[in-house]
Amino acid sequence: MPHLWLLICLCLILLLSVLSVFVGVIDLTPMALLQDPEALQLLAVSRLPRTAAAVLTGCSMAVGGQIMQILVRNKFVEPISAGTGQAAALGILLSVLLFPAAGLAVKMSLAAATALLGTLGFLALVQRLPPTEPLLVPLVGLVYGGILGAVMVFIAYQADLIQYIDVWMLGEFSGVMRGRYELLWLAGIAAFVSYLIADQFAILGLGRDMSLSLGLNHRQVMAMGLLCVSVVSALTVVTVGMLPFVGLIIPNLISRQLGDNLRVTLPVTALLGGVFVLGCDILARVVRHPYEVPVGTIFGVLGTLAFLWLIYARPRNA
Amino acid sequence: MIRIRNVSHQIAGQTILQGVDLDIQQGGLTALVGPNGAGKSTLLSLVARLQTLQSGQIEINGQDLQQISHGDLAQMLAILPQVLTSTHRISVQDLVGFGRYPYSLGRLGPKDREIIAEVLQSFELQEIKHRFLDTLSGGQRQRAYTAMAWAQDTEYLLLDEPLNNLDIAASRSLMSRLKSLAAQQGRTIVIVLHDINYAAGYADHIVAMKAGCVVTAGPPQEVVSEAFLRSVFDTDARVIVANDRPLVIV
Numbered sequence A: 001m002p003h004l005w006l007l008i009c010l011c012l013i014l015l016l017s018v019l020s021v022f023v024g025v026i027d028l029t030p031m032a033l034l035q036d037p038e039a040l041q042l043l044a045v046s047r048l049p050r051t052a053a054a055v056l057t058g059c060s061m062a063v064g065g066q067i068m069q070i071l072v073r074n075k076f077v078e079p080i081s082a083g084t085g086q087a088a089a090l091g092i093l094l095s096v097l098l099f100p101a102a103g104l105a106v107k108m109s110l111a112a113a114t115a116l117l118g119t120l121g122f123l124a125l126v127q128r129l130p131p132t133e134p135l136l137v138p139l140v141g142l143v144y145g146g147i148l149g150a151v152m153v154f155i156a157y158q159a160d161l162i163q164y165i166d167v168w169m170l171g172e173f174s175g176v177m178r179g180r181y182e183l184l185w186l187a188g189i190a191a192f193v194s195y196l197i198a199d200q201f202a203i204l205g206l207g208r209d210m211s212l213s214l215g216l217n218h219r220q221v222m223a224m225g226l227l228c229v230s231v232v233s234a235l236t237v238v239t240v241g242m243l244p245f246v247g248l249i250i251p252n253l254i255s256r257q258l259g260d261n262l263r264v265t266l267p268v269t270a271l272l273g274g275v276f277v278l279g280c281d282i283l284a285r286v287v288r289h290p291y292e293v294p295v296g297t298i299f300g301v302l303g304t305l306a307f308l309w310l311i312y313a314r315p316r317n318a
Numbered sequence B: 001m002i003r004i005r006n007v008s009h010q011i012a013g014q015t016i017l018q019g020v021d022l023d024i025q026q027g028g029l030t031a032l033v034g035p036n037g038a039g040k041s042t043l044l045s046l047v048a049r050l051q052t053l054q055s056g057q058i059e060i061n062g063q064d065l066q067q068i069s070h071g072d073l074a075q076m077l078a079i080l081p082q083v084l085t086s087t088h089r090i091s092v093q094d095l096v097g098f099g100r101y102p103y104s105l106g107r108l109g110p111k112d113r114e115i116i117a118e119v120l121q122s123f124e125l126q127e128i129k130h131r132f133l134d135t136l137s138g139g140q141r142q143r144a145y146t147a148m149a150w151a152q153d154t155e156y157l158l159l160d161e162p163l164n165n166l167d168i169a170a171s172r173s174l175m176s177r178l179k180s181l182a183a184q185q186g187r188t189i190v191i192v193l194h195d196i197n198y199a200a201g202y203a204d205h206i207v208a209m210k211a212g213c214v215v216t217a218g219p220p221q222e223v224v225s226e227a228f229l230r231s232v233f234d235t236d237a238r239v240i241v242a243n244d245r246p247l248v249i250v
Helices: A002-021 A030-035 A037-072 A084-098 A104-127 A136-158 A162-169 A183-196 A198-204 A208-213 A218-239 A246-258 A262-286 A295-312 B040-047 B070-076 B092-098 B110-122 B138-151 B168-185 B196-202 B226-233
Strands: B002-011 B014-024 B028-033 B055-060 B077-080 B156-160 B188-192 B205-210 B213-218 B238-242 B245-249
Touching: A002 A037, A002 A246, A002 A262, A030 A037, A037 A104, A037 A183, A037 A198, A037 A218, A037 A246, A037 A262, A084 A104, A084 A136, A084 A162, A084 A218, A104 A136, A104 A218, A136 A162, A183 A198, A183 A218, A183 A262, A198 A208, A198 A218, A198 A262, A198 B092, A208 A218, A208 B077, A246 A262, A246 A295, A262 A295, B002 B040, B014 B040, B014 B205, B014 B213, B028 B040, B028 B168, B028 B196, B040 B055, B040 B077, B040 B156, B040 B188, B070 B077, B077 B138, B092 B110, B092 B138, B110 B138, B138 B156, B138 B168, B168 B188, B168 B196, B196 B245, B205 B226, B213 B226, B226 B238
Parallel strands: B028 B188, B028 B205, B077 B156, B156 B188
Antiparallel strands: B002 B014, B002 B055, B205 B213, B238 B245
16 A cells, blocks of 8 residues: 555656646747757756755655654644744844855754754643643644744844745745755755654654653654754745645645554655645646746645545544 | 662652562562552653652662663563553554564564564454554553563563553453463563452552552452551452452442
Protein backbone atom coordinates (compact mmCIF):
# COMPACT_ATOMS: atom_id res chain seq x y z
CA MET A 1 0.00 0.00 0.00
CA PRO A 2 2.59 2.68 0.95
CA HIS A 3 4.69 1.63 -2.04
CA LEU A 4 1.78 2.19 -4.36
CA TRP A 5 1.20 5.63 -2.86
CA LEU A 6 4.88 6.45 -3.19
CA LEU A 7 4.88 5.42 -6.83
CA ILE A 8 1.73 7.37 -7.66
CA CYS A 9 3.03 10.51 -5.91
CA LEU A 10 6.36 10.23 -7.70
CA CYS A 11 4.64 9.92 -11.09
CA LEU A 12 2.36 12.86 -10.28
CA ILE A 13 5.32 15.04 -9.28
CA LEU A 14 7.11 14.28 -12.54
CA LEU A 15 3.95 14.87 -14.56
CA LEU A 16 3.11 18.12 -12.79
CA SER A 17 6.72 19.31 -13.05
CA VAL A 18 6.66 18.91 -16.82
CA LEU A 19 3.29 20.67 -16.94
CA SER A 20 4.54 23.42 -14.62
CA VAL A 21 7.48 24.17 -16.89
CA PHE A 22 5.17 24.84 -19.82
CA VAL A 23 2.48 26.86 -18.01
CA GLY A 24 2.94 30.61 -17.62
CA VAL A 25 2.37 34.05 -19.02
CA ILE A 26 4.93 33.59 -21.78
CA ASP A 27 4.10 30.70 -24.09
CA LEU A 28 6.68 27.99 -23.98
CA THR A 29 6.43 24.85 -26.06
CA PRO A 30 8.64 21.76 -26.02
CA MET A 31 9.57 22.53 -29.65
CA ALA A 32 10.75 26.04 -28.80
CA LEU A 33 13.19 24.62 -26.26
CA LEU A 34 15.04 22.92 -29.10
CA GLN A 35 15.19 25.97 -31.34
CA ASP A 36 14.99 29.14 -29.30
CA PRO A 37 17.83 30.07 -26.92
CA GLU A 38 15.56 32.57 -25.14
CA ALA A 39 13.15 29.75 -24.33
CA LEU A 40 15.97 27.89 -22.62
CA GLN A 41 16.79 31.03 -20.70
CA LEU A 42 13.18 31.32 -19.52
CA LEU A 43 13.29 27.69 -18.46
CA ALA A 44 16.48 28.07 -16.45
CA VAL A 45 15.76 31.44 -14.86
CA SER A 46 12.07 31.20 -14.10
CA ARG A 47 10.16 28.02 -14.82
CA LEU A 48 12.51 25.40 -13.37
CA PRO A 49 13.25 27.41 -10.19
CA ARG A 50 9.54 28.02 -9.68
CA THR A 51 8.75 24.33 -10.11
CA ALA A 52 11.55 23.29 -7.78
CA ALA A 53 10.48 25.89 -5.21
CA ALA A 54 6.90 24.62 -5.18
CA VAL A 55 7.96 20.99 -4.82
CA LEU A 56 10.55 21.75 -2.11
CA THR A 57 8.12 23.93 -0.18
CA GLY A 58 5.40 21.29 -0.32
CA CYS A 59 7.69 18.43 0.70
CA SER A 60 9.38 20.21 3.57
CA MET A 61 6.23 21.83 4.94
CA ALA A 62 4.33 18.55 4.93
CA VAL A 63 7.20 16.96 6.85
CA GLY A 64 7.46 19.99 9.16
CA GLY A 65 3.74 19.75 9.90
CA GLN A 66 4.01 16.05 10.67
CA ILE A 67 6.94 16.59 13.05
CA MET A 68 5.13 19.47 14.76
CA GLN A 69 2.10 17.21 15.31
CA ILE A 70 4.37 14.62 16.92
CA LEU A 71 6.09 17.21 19.15
CA VAL A 72 2.79 18.63 20.38
CA ARG A 73 1.04 15.24 20.21
CA ASN A 74 -1.95 16.75 18.53
CA LYS A 75 -3.02 16.17 14.94
CA PHE A 76 -4.69 19.53 14.43
CA VAL A 77 -1.68 21.83 14.55
CA GLU A 78 0.79 22.99 11.95
CA PRO A 79 3.71 25.42 12.24
CA ILE A 80 2.42 28.20 10.00
CA SER A 81 -0.80 28.86 11.93
CA ALA A 82 0.47 28.04 15.43
CA GLY A 83 3.05 30.76 15.88
CA THR A 84 6.15 29.31 14.22
CA GLY A 85 5.41 31.01 10.91
CA GLN A 86 4.54 34.34 12.55
CA ALA A 87 7.66 34.15 14.72
CA ALA A 88 9.76 33.54 11.62
CA ALA A 89 8.22 36.53 9.87
CA LEU A 90 8.84 38.61 13.00
CA GLY A 91 12.48 37.54 12.82
CA ILE A 92 12.80 38.72 9.22
CA LEU A 93 11.18 42.02 10.11
CA LEU A 94 13.59 42.49 13.03
CA SER A 95 16.56 41.72 10.81
CA VAL A 96 15.34 44.29 8.29
CA LEU A 97 15.04 46.88 11.07
CA LEU A 98 18.20 46.04 13.00
CA PHE A 99 20.60 44.96 10.26
CA PRO A 100 19.26 46.56 7.06
CA ALA A 101 22.51 45.98 5.21
CA ALA A 102 22.85 42.32 6.11
CA GLY A 103 22.44 39.59 3.51
CA LEU A 104 19.96 36.79 3.18
CA ALA A 105 21.96 34.46 5.45
CA VAL A 106 21.58 36.80 8.42
CA LYS A 107 17.88 37.33 7.72
CA MET A 108 17.36 33.61 7.52
CA SER A 109 19.33 32.80 10.67
CA LEU A 110 17.43 35.38 12.67
CA ALA A 111 14.14 34.06 11.28
CA ALA A 112 15.10 30.49 12.21
CA ALA A 113 16.08 31.62 15.72
CA THR A 114 12.81 33.46 16.33
CA ALA A 115 10.88 30.54 14.82
CA LEU A 116 12.60 28.27 17.33
CA LEU A 117 11.70 30.57 20.21
CA GLY A 118 8.14 30.88 18.92
CA THR A 119 7.73 27.11 18.74
CA LEU A 120 9.23 26.66 22.21
CA GLY A 121 6.74 29.21 23.51
CA PHE A 122 3.90 27.26 21.92
CA LEU A 123 5.14 23.98 23.42
CA ALA A 124 5.34 25.61 26.85
CA LEU A 125 1.77 26.88 26.49
CA VAL A 126 0.44 23.54 25.29
CA GLN A 127 2.00 21.62 28.17
CA ARG A 128 -0.16 23.60 30.56
CA LEU A 129 -3.39 22.68 28.79
CA PRO A 130 -5.55 19.87 30.16
CA PRO A 131 -4.79 16.67 28.18
CA THR A 132 -8.49 15.85 28.12
CA GLU A 133 -9.22 18.77 25.78
CA PRO A 134 -7.26 18.08 22.58
CA LEU A 135 -9.12 20.72 20.57
CA LEU A 136 -7.81 23.46 22.87
CA VAL A 137 -4.35 22.93 21.39
CA PRO A 138 -5.07 24.17 17.84
CA LEU A 139 -7.25 26.96 19.21
CA VAL A 140 -4.51 28.16 21.53
CA GLY A 141 -2.16 27.85 18.55
CA LEU A 142 -4.37 30.13 16.45
CA VAL A 143 -4.61 32.72 19.23
CA TYR A 144 -0.88 32.53 19.90
CA GLY A 145 -0.07 32.86 16.19
CA GLY A 146 -2.50 35.74 15.97
CA ILE A 147 -0.84 37.59 18.84
CA LEU A 148 2.64 37.13 17.35
CA GLY A 149 1.27 38.27 14.00
CA ALA A 150 -0.25 41.35 15.63
CA VAL A 151 3.08 42.22 17.25
CA MET A 152 4.69 41.96 13.85
CA VAL A 153 2.06 44.15 12.17
CA PHE A 154 2.39 46.73 14.94
CA ILE A 155 6.17 46.93 14.55
CA ALA A 156 5.84 47.08 10.77
CA TYR A 157 3.23 49.82 11.09
CA GLN A 158 5.49 51.84 13.36
CA ALA A 159 8.40 51.42 10.96
CA ASP A 160 6.32 52.06 7.86
CA LEU A 161 6.98 48.58 6.51
CA ILE A 162 3.39 47.32 6.20
CA GLN A 163 3.64 46.70 2.47
CA TYR A 164 6.91 44.90 2.98
CA ILE A 165 5.46 42.29 5.32
CA ASP A 166 2.68 41.36 2.91
CA VAL A 167 5.31 39.45 0.98
CA TRP A 168 5.74 36.99 3.86
CA MET A 169 2.16 36.98 5.09
CA LEU A 170 0.71 35.75 1.82
CA GLY A 171 2.73 32.97 0.29
CA GLU A 172 3.04 32.68 -3.46
CA PHE A 173 5.54 31.63 -6.07
CA SER A 174 5.32 34.33 -8.74
CA GLY A 175 8.45 36.04 -7.43
CA VAL A 176 10.56 32.90 -7.52
CA MET A 177 13.54 33.11 -9.84
CA ARG A 178 16.99 31.64 -10.09
CA GLY A 179 19.12 33.04 -7.28
CA ARG A 180 16.12 33.75 -5.05
CA TYR A 181 14.85 30.35 -4.00
CA GLU A 182 17.96 28.23 -3.41
CA LEU A 183 17.57 28.41 0.39
CA LEU A 184 14.64 26.08 -0.03
CA TRP A 185 17.06 23.26 -0.78
CA LEU A 186 18.17 23.62 2.84
CA ALA A 187 14.57 23.13 3.94
CA GLY A 188 14.50 20.01 1.77
CA ILE A 189 17.67 18.79 3.46
CA ALA A 190 16.19 19.46 6.91
CA ALA A 191 13.15 17.39 5.95
CA PHE A 192 15.39 14.60 4.67
CA VAL A 193 17.46 14.58 7.86
CA SER A 194 14.31 14.17 9.91
CA TYR A 195 13.43 11.17 7.76
CA LEU A 196 16.72 9.59 8.84
CA ILE A 197 15.48 9.56 12.43
CA ALA A 198 11.86 8.82 11.54
CA ASP A 199 11.79 5.85 13.95
CA GLN A 200 12.71 8.10 16.83
CA PHE A 201 9.90 10.51 15.92
CA ALA A 202 7.41 7.64 15.64
CA ILE A 203 8.36 6.49 19.15
CA LEU A 204 8.22 10.08 20.42
CA GLY A 205 4.60 10.04 19.27
CA LEU A 206 3.86 7.40 21.92
CA GLY A 207 4.55 9.97 24.62
CA ARG A 208 7.38 10.94 26.93
CA ASP A 209 7.15 8.04 29.38
CA MET A 210 6.88 5.41 26.68
CA SER A 211 9.81 6.79 24.73
CA LEU A 212 11.96 7.01 27.87
CA SER A 213 11.10 3.39 28.66
CA LEU A 214 12.26 2.41 25.18
CA GLY A 215 15.60 4.10 25.80
CA LEU A 216 15.02 7.05 23.50
CA ASN A 217 16.97 10.19 24.30
CA HIS A 218 13.73 12.13 24.62
CA ARG A 219 15.21 15.61 24.98
CA GLN A 220 17.55 15.16 22.06
CA VAL A 221 14.83 13.95 19.69
CA MET A 222 12.53 16.78 20.82
CA ALA A 223 15.34 19.24 20.08
CA MET A 224 15.94 17.74 16.64
CA GLY A 225 12.22 18.00 15.86
CA LEU A 226 12.06 21.61 17.02
CA LEU A 227 15.07 22.46 14.90
CA CYS A 228 13.56 20.81 11.82
CA VAL A 229 10.20 22.60 12.24
CA SER A 230 11.88 25.96 12.83
CA VAL A 231 14.33 25.71 9.95
CA VAL A 232 11.67 24.54 7.49
CA SER A 233 9.22 27.27 8.56
CA ALA A 234 11.81 30.03 8.57
CA LEU A 235 13.17 29.12 5.15
CA THR A 236 9.78 28.82 3.49
CA VAL A 237 8.54 32.07 5.03
CA VAL A 238 11.71 33.91 3.97
CA THR A 239 11.60 32.66 0.38
CA VAL A 240 7.93 32.20 -0.55
CA GLY A 241 5.91 33.48 2.42
CA MET A 242 3.41 31.80 4.70
CA LEU A 243 1.55 28.90 3.17
CA PRO A 244 -0.98 27.55 5.65
CA PHE A 245 -2.84 24.22 5.45
CA VAL A 246 -0.14 22.09 3.76
CA GLY A 247 1.41 21.01 7.05
CA LEU A 248 -2.02 20.22 8.44
CA ILE A 249 -3.84 18.43 5.65
CA ILE A 250 -1.16 16.27 4.09
CA PRO A 251 0.07 14.53 7.29
CA ASN A 252 -3.53 13.96 8.41
CA LEU A 253 -4.50 12.52 5.07
CA ILE A 254 -1.55 10.13 5.12
CA SER A 255 -2.20 9.21 8.75
CA ARG A 256 -5.78 8.35 7.82
CA GLN A 257 -4.77 6.20 4.89
CA LEU A 258 -1.45 4.67 5.89
CA GLY A 259 -1.02 5.19 9.64
CA ASP A 260 1.66 6.85 11.74
CA ASN A 261 4.69 4.63 11.29
CA LEU A 262 6.84 7.46 10.00
CA ARG A 263 9.62 5.25 8.65
CA VAL A 264 7.09 4.07 6.06
CA THR A 265 4.83 7.11 5.71
CA LEU A 266 7.13 10.15 5.88
CA PRO A 267 8.38 9.85 2.27
CA VAL A 268 4.78 9.61 1.04
CA THR A 269 3.83 12.62 3.19
CA ALA A 270 6.70 14.63 1.70
CA LEU A 271 5.91 13.72 -1.90
CA LEU A 272 2.18 14.30 -1.53
CA GLY A 273 2.99 17.73 -0.05
CA GLY A 274 5.02 18.46 -3.17
CA VAL A 275 2.20 17.27 -5.44
CA PHE A 276 -0.35 19.39 -3.59
CA VAL A 277 1.64 22.63 -3.60
CA LEU A 278 2.83 22.27 -7.18
CA GLY A 279 -0.68 21.37 -8.34
CA CYS A 280 -2.14 24.39 -6.56
CA ASP A 281 0.53 26.66 -8.02
CA ILE A 282 -0.27 25.46 -11.56
CA LEU A 283 -3.96 26.06 -10.89
CA ALA A 284 -3.12 29.54 -9.60
CA ARG A 285 -1.40 30.25 -12.90
CA VAL A 286 -4.20 29.06 -15.18
CA VAL A 287 -7.39 30.05 -13.36
CA ARG A 288 -7.22 33.68 -14.58
CA HIS A 289 -4.61 33.33 -17.27
CA PRO A 290 -2.67 35.51 -18.08
CA TYR A 291 -3.05 36.87 -14.53
CA GLU A 292 -2.19 34.89 -11.40
CA VAL A 293 -4.25 34.14 -8.34
CA PRO A 294 -2.21 33.90 -5.10
CA VAL A 295 -1.60 30.24 -4.43
CA GLY A 296 -2.79 30.81 -0.85
CA THR A 297 -6.29 31.46 -2.21
CA ILE A 298 -6.31 28.11 -4.01
CA PHE A 299 -5.08 26.51 -0.77
CA GLY A 300 -7.90 28.16 1.13
CA VAL A 301 -10.53 26.62 -1.13
CA LEU A 302 -9.01 23.17 -1.55
CA GLY A 303 -7.74 23.10 2.02
CA THR A 304 -11.16 23.80 3.48
CA LEU A 305 -12.72 21.01 1.42
CA ALA A 306 -9.97 18.62 2.42
CA PHE A 307 -10.34 19.60 6.06
CA LEU A 308 -14.09 18.99 6.02
CA TRP A 309 -13.43 15.60 4.51
CA LEU A 310 -10.85 14.85 7.20
CA ILE A 311 -13.29 15.70 9.95
CA TYR A 312 -16.28 13.83 8.56
CA ALA A 313 -14.83 10.84 6.73
CA ARG A 314 -14.14 7.69 8.70
CA PRO A 315 -10.52 6.60 8.87
CA ARG A 316 -9.36 3.39 7.23
CA ASN A 317 -9.07 0.60 9.71
CA ALA A 318 -5.95 -1.17 8.62
CA MET B 1 17.36 -7.36 42.50
CA ILE B 2 15.98 -3.85 42.79
CA ARG B 3 17.12 -2.20 46.03
CA ILE B 4 15.25 0.89 47.14
CA ARG B 5 16.78 2.72 50.08
CA ASN B 6 15.37 5.68 51.97
CA VAL B 7 13.61 7.13 48.94
CA SER B 8 11.53 10.25 49.59
CA HIS B 9 9.74 12.30 46.98
CA GLN B 10 7.81 15.53 46.94
CA ILE B 11 5.60 16.97 44.23
CA ALA B 12 4.61 20.63 44.52
CA GLY B 13 5.48 20.71 48.20
CA GLN B 14 3.45 17.61 48.96
CA THR B 15 5.15 14.52 50.30
CA ILE B 16 4.38 11.55 48.07
CA LEU B 17 6.99 9.08 49.33
CA GLN B 18 8.53 9.02 52.78
CA GLY B 19 11.74 7.06 53.35
CA VAL B 20 10.76 4.01 51.34
CA ASP B 21 12.97 0.93 51.84
CA LEU B 22 12.15 -2.02 49.65
CA ASP B 23 13.86 -4.98 48.00
CA ILE B 24 12.20 -6.44 44.95
CA GLN B 25 13.44 -9.99 44.57
CA GLN B 26 14.36 -11.48 41.25
CA GLY B 27 11.74 -13.58 39.48
CA GLY B 28 8.00 -13.82 39.74
CA LEU B 29 5.16 -11.37 40.03
CA THR B 30 5.27 -8.64 42.67
CA ALA B 31 2.04 -6.71 43.17
CA LEU B 32 2.08 -3.17 44.54
CA VAL B 33 -1.19 -2.46 46.33
CA GLY B 34 -2.54 0.34 48.45
CA PRO B 35 -5.20 3.03 48.56
CA ASN B 36 -5.31 5.85 46.01
CA GLY B 37 -2.52 8.34 46.54
CA ALA B 38 -0.31 5.92 48.45
CA GLY B 39 2.61 6.64 46.10
CA LYS B 40 2.63 3.38 44.12
CA SER B 41 2.84 4.97 40.68
CA THR B 42 5.42 7.50 41.84
CA LEU B 43 7.62 4.73 43.22
CA LEU B 44 7.33 2.84 39.95
CA SER B 45 8.19 5.90 37.87
CA LEU B 46 11.22 6.62 40.07
CA VAL B 47 12.50 3.06 39.58
CA ALA B 48 12.02 3.47 35.81
CA ARG B 49 13.64 6.93 35.97
CA LEU B 50 10.61 8.65 34.42
CA GLN B 51 10.96 11.15 37.27
CA THR B 52 14.17 12.35 38.83
CA LEU B 53 15.11 10.86 42.15
CA GLN B 54 15.06 13.59 44.81
CA SER B 55 16.53 11.74 47.76
CA GLY B 56 17.55 8.22 48.63
CA GLN B 57 19.06 5.55 46.45
CA ILE B 58 17.86 2.96 43.94
CA GLU B 59 20.07 0.11 42.70
CA ILE B 60 19.33 -2.36 39.96
CA ASN B 61 21.42 -5.54 40.07
CA GLY B 62 23.94 -3.72 42.23
CA GLN B 63 24.27 -0.75 39.84
CA ASP B 64 23.29 2.74 40.92
CA LEU B 65 20.24 3.69 38.83
CA GLN B 66 21.58 7.21 38.22
CA GLN B 67 24.75 5.86 36.60
CA ILE B 68 23.07 3.69 33.97
CA SER B 69 22.83 5.09 30.43
CA HIS B 70 19.50 5.47 28.59
CA GLY B 71 20.27 2.62 26.23
CA ASP B 72 21.49 0.21 28.91
CA LEU B 73 18.55 0.90 31.20
CA ALA B 74 16.13 0.19 28.35
CA GLN B 75 17.71 -3.25 28.01
CA MET B 76 17.35 -3.97 31.73
CA LEU B 77 13.99 -2.51 32.60
CA ALA B 78 10.77 -1.63 30.80
CA ILE B 79 7.79 0.30 32.13
CA LEU B 80 4.26 0.53 30.82
CA PRO B 81 2.73 3.79 32.09
CA GLN B 82 -0.86 4.01 33.21
CA VAL B 83 -2.10 6.19 30.38
CA LEU B 84 -1.50 4.70 26.97
CA THR B 85 -1.92 6.65 23.75
CA SER B 86 -4.96 5.48 21.88
CA THR B 87 -5.03 7.89 18.96
CA HIS B 88 -1.71 6.96 17.42
CA ARG B 89 -2.29 5.02 14.21
CA ILE B 90 0.41 2.39 14.52
CA SER B 91 -0.21 -1.24 13.61
CA VAL B 92 0.08 -3.81 16.38
CA GLN B 93 3.02 -5.40 14.63
CA ASP B 94 4.89 -2.09 14.30
CA LEU B 95 4.17 -1.30 17.94
CA VAL B 96 5.64 -4.59 19.10
CA GLY B 97 8.56 -3.80 16.79
CA PHE B 98 9.16 -0.55 18.72
CA GLY B 99 9.83 -2.78 21.72
CA ARG B 100 13.00 -3.87 19.96
CA TYR B 101 14.24 -0.27 19.66
CA PRO B 102 16.83 -0.52 22.48
CA TYR B 103 18.56 -3.26 20.48
CA SER B 104 17.79 -2.43 16.85
CA LEU B 105 17.80 1.40 17.03
CA GLY B 106 15.19 1.35 14.30
CA ARG B 107 16.75 -1.22 11.98
CA LEU B 108 15.06 -4.53 12.72
CA GLY B 109 17.39 -7.50 12.23
CA PRO B 110 16.48 -11.17 11.77
CA LYS B 111 16.66 -11.81 15.51
CA ASP B 112 14.34 -8.87 16.20
CA ARG B 113 11.82 -10.18 13.68
CA GLU B 114 11.99 -13.60 15.27
CA ILE B 115 11.27 -12.15 18.70
CA ILE B 116 8.44 -9.99 17.36
CA ALA B 117 6.79 -13.03 15.76
CA GLU B 118 7.21 -15.00 18.98
CA VAL B 119 5.73 -12.24 21.13
CA LEU B 120 2.79 -11.73 18.74
CA GLN B 121 2.17 -15.45 19.08
CA SER B 122 2.37 -15.66 22.85
CA PHE B 123 0.15 -12.61 23.34
CA GLU B 124 -2.33 -13.95 20.75
CA LEU B 125 -2.02 -10.89 18.55
CA GLN B 126 -1.45 -12.75 15.27
CA GLU B 127 -4.95 -12.14 13.98
CA ILE B 128 -4.91 -8.40 14.66
CA LYS B 129 -1.27 -7.66 13.93
CA HIS B 130 -2.13 -5.40 10.98
CA ARG B 131 -4.83 -3.47 12.80
CA PHE B 132 -4.15 0.09 13.94
CA LEU B 133 -4.13 0.79 17.69
CA ASP B 134 -7.02 3.26 17.45
CA THR B 135 -9.30 0.54 16.09
CA LEU B 136 -8.71 -1.92 18.95
CA SER B 137 -10.79 -2.51 22.03
CA GLY B 138 -9.33 -1.45 25.39
CA GLY B 139 -8.34 -5.02 26.20
CA GLN B 140 -6.65 -5.61 22.86
CA ARG B 141 -4.79 -2.32 23.09
CA GLN B 142 -3.51 -3.09 26.59
CA ARG B 143 -2.40 -6.51 25.34
CA ALA B 144 -0.60 -4.93 22.37
CA TYR B 145 1.26 -2.45 24.60
CA THR B 146 2.15 -5.18 27.08
CA ALA B 147 3.46 -7.25 24.17
CA MET B 148 5.61 -4.30 23.12
CA ALA B 149 7.08 -4.01 26.61
CA TRP B 150 7.58 -7.77 26.62
CA ALA B 151 9.43 -7.65 23.29
CA GLN B 152 11.87 -5.29 24.98
CA ASP B 153 13.21 -8.47 26.56
CA THR B 154 14.15 -6.88 29.87
CA GLU B 155 14.81 -8.61 33.15
CA TYR B 156 12.39 -6.25 34.90
CA LEU B 157 8.98 -5.22 33.66
CA LEU B 158 6.99 -2.58 35.54
CA LEU B 159 3.27 -2.25 34.81
CA ASP B 160 1.20 0.62 36.17
CA GLU B 161 -2.42 -0.47 36.64
CA PRO B 162 -2.68 -2.52 33.46
CA LEU B 163 -6.14 -3.77 34.42
CA ASN B 164 -7.71 -0.30 34.24
CA ASN B 165 -10.65 -0.42 31.84
CA LEU B 166 -10.36 -4.16 31.25
CA ASP B 167 -13.29 -6.49 31.77
CA ILE B 168 -12.97 -9.61 33.87
CA ALA B 169 -12.09 -11.89 30.96
CA ALA B 170 -9.37 -9.60 29.63
CA SER B 171 -8.02 -8.98 33.15
CA ARG B 172 -7.80 -12.67 34.00
CA SER B 173 -6.23 -13.60 30.69
CA LEU B 174 -3.62 -10.82 30.96
CA MET B 175 -2.70 -11.76 34.52
CA SER B 176 -2.37 -15.47 33.86
CA ARG B 177 -0.41 -14.82 30.69
CA LEU B 178 2.01 -12.55 32.56
CA LYS B 179 2.34 -15.04 35.40
CA SER B 180 3.13 -17.99 33.17
CA LEU B 181 5.46 -16.02 30.88
CA ALA B 182 7.34 -14.63 33.87
CA ALA B 183 7.76 -18.12 35.28
CA GLN B 184 8.83 -19.56 31.91
CA GLN B 185 11.43 -16.92 31.13
CA GLY B 186 12.52 -16.13 34.68
CA ARG B 187 11.60 -12.45 34.42
CA THR B 188 10.60 -10.12 37.23
CA ILE B 189 7.28 -8.30 36.93
CA VAL B 190 6.23 -5.49 39.24
CA ILE B 191 2.62 -4.56 38.79
CA VAL B 192 0.48 -1.88 40.40
CA LEU B 193 -2.97 -3.32 41.03
CA HIS B 194 -6.12 -1.70 42.31
CA ASP B 195 -8.07 -4.85 42.90
CA ILE B 196 -6.66 -6.66 45.91
CA ASN B 197 -8.21 -9.94 44.71
CA TYR B 198 -6.15 -9.94 41.51
CA ALA B 199 -3.06 -9.33 43.61
CA ALA B 200 -3.97 -12.11 46.02
CA GLY B 201 -4.91 -14.46 43.20
CA TYR B 202 -1.90 -14.07 40.91
CA ALA B 203 1.05 -12.42 42.66
CA ASP B 204 3.97 -14.21 44.27
CA HIS B 205 4.68 -11.23 46.52
CA ILE B 206 2.52 -8.40 47.68
CA VAL B 207 3.92 -5.03 48.70
CA ALA B 208 1.41 -2.80 50.44
CA MET B 209 1.85 0.98 50.59
CA LYS B 210 0.00 3.63 52.49
CA ALA B 211 0.63 7.38 52.70
CA GLY B 212 4.03 7.19 51.04
CA CYS B 213 5.39 4.30 53.10
CA VAL B 214 5.72 0.58 52.58
CA VAL B 215 3.51 -0.97 55.27
CA THR B 216 4.01 -4.63 54.74
CA ALA B 217 5.42 -7.09 52.20
CA GLY B 218 5.28 -10.82 51.73
CA PRO B 219 3.43 -13.65 49.98
CA PRO B 220 -0.33 -13.07 49.63
CA GLN B 221 -1.18 -15.85 52.05
CA GLU B 222 0.70 -14.04 54.80
CA VAL B 223 -0.20 -10.47 53.90
CA VAL B 224 -3.89 -10.40 53.02
CA SER B 225 -6.06 -10.58 56.11
CA GLU B 226 -8.99 -8.73 57.63
CA ALA B 227 -6.65 -6.79 59.91
CA PHE B 228 -4.51 -5.86 56.86
CA LEU B 229 -7.52 -4.49 54.97
CA ARG B 230 -8.54 -2.48 58.00
CA SER B 231 -5.13 -0.93 58.56
CA VAL B 232 -4.14 -0.29 54.92
CA PHE B 233 -7.45 0.38 53.18
CA ASP B 234 -9.55 1.46 56.19
CA THR B 235 -12.29 -0.95 55.28
CA ASP B 236 -13.93 -3.89 57.05
CA ALA B 237 -14.18 -6.80 54.66
CA ARG B 238 -14.25 -10.53 55.19
CA VAL B 239 -11.35 -12.61 53.90
CA ILE B 240 -11.81 -16.29 53.12
CA VAL B 241 -9.40 -18.79 51.65
CA ALA B 242 -10.13 -20.35 48.27
CA ASN B 243 -7.74 -22.48 46.21
CA ASP B 244 -5.08 -21.87 48.81
CA ARG B 245 -5.24 -18.11 48.23
CA PRO B 246 -6.91 -15.40 50.27
CA LEU B 247 -10.07 -13.95 48.76
CA VAL B 248 -11.69 -10.71 49.85
CA ILE B 249 -15.46 -10.76 49.94
CA VAL B 250 -16.45 -7.45 48.36
